[in-house]
Amino acid sequence: MHPWLIGVPGTIAAAAGVIAYGGVYPRAQLFGSTICRTNSARKLAITFDDGPNPDITPKLLDLLAKYNAPATFFLIGRYLRECPELAREIAARGHVIGNHTESHPNLLWKRSTEIRVELRLTHSAIKSVLGAPPKWFRPPFGFRNPWLAGEARELNMRVVMWTLLPGDWRAPSGEWLIGRMQPIADRAKRALQRASSAGTGVKTSTGEIICLHDGSHHEQNADRTATLAALEYWLPRWRDLGLEFVTIENAVSAPAS
Ligand SMILES: [Zn+2]
Numbered sequence: 001m002h003p004w005l006i007g008v009p010g011t012i013a014a015a016a017g018v019i020a021y022g023g024v025y026p027r028a029q030l031f032g033s034t035i036c037r038t039n040s041a042r043k044l045a046i047t048f049d050d051g052p053n054p055d056i057t058p059k060l061l062d063l064l065a066k067y068n069a070p071a072t073f074f075l076i077g078r079y080l081r082e083c084p085e086l087a088r089e090i091a092a093r094g095h096v097i098g099n100h101t102e103s104h105p106n107l108l109w110k111r112s113t114e115i116r117v118e119l120r121l122t123h124s125a126i127k128s129v130l131g132a133p134p135k136w137f138r139p140p141f142g143f144r145n146p147w148l149a150g151e152a153r154e155l156n157m158r159v160v161m162w163t164l165l166p167g168d169w170r171a172p173s174g175e176w177l178i179g180r181m182q183p184i185a186d187r188a189k190r191a192l193q194r195a196s197s198a199g200t201g202v203k204t205s206t207g208e209i210i211c212l213h214d215g216s217h218h219e220q221n222a223d224r225t226a227t228l229a230a231l232e233y234w235l236p237r238w239r240d241l242g243l244e245f246v247t248i249e250n251a252v253s254a255p256a257s
Pocket of ligand 1: 049050100104139140141217
């Protein structure tokens with residue numbers, strides 16, 4: 001091998017590593033800036049992907065109403081077309097609706113034209129059902145590539161990621177999922193304690209975004225009873241810790257408190 005070629009495999013491996021990091025790691029900013037946290041340790045943004053789901057979303061809306069918890073729903077376009085009334089009800093109950101593509105593909109290896117179609121179909125569906133276009137986008141599986149940021153920006157949407165992905169789609173039980181969601185309470189306790197002992201208030205720190213699922217991209221009417229059970233457990237406890245439930249809109253645009 002020619003001496004200068006010796007480093008080539010390493011360079012290719014390093015480049016592949018950078019692409020993997022930028023495209024897959026939830027808080028990576030390499031392929032465009034994303035929203036990964038709320039603007040205050042006191043604010044918790046609860047988000048749901050892969051709905052609307054006629055079997056689960058109505059029960060979830062009742063549960064969120066019981067604890068006065070506004071949330072953000074990233075809808076799959078083809079499901080939205082099947083149940084526009086349910087999407088209207090989500091919005092009417094004070095929640096924010098975002099775009100989660102038309103058919104939930106892995107965008108990591110998609111070209112910009114394919115990404116554009118996926119984003120625009122759902123963008124126009126939300127606009128026609130709700131009367132206003134979405135301002136927020138969550139990529140399926142959280143996977144991004146260098147073209148996604150530009151396509152989202154053209155539609156005036158900001159890309160939203162998360163700080164915690166408990167894996168509710170594979171939850172064997174509500175108890176299992178309750179344990180997986182424990183970090184929200186642990187981190188909130190630490191952040192709020194730190195802020196009060198430093199006497200700085202919580203304005204200097206940031207808060208969590210949790211990514212849950214009220215549906216499944218594999219099939220409509222997926223069972224998400226573990227997600228409901230875990231939220232029934234955590235919502236009052238999060239509230240008693242002093243956490244405020246916010247939509248993504250209020251997580252970033254309203255003044256931190
Ligand atoms: Zn999804």
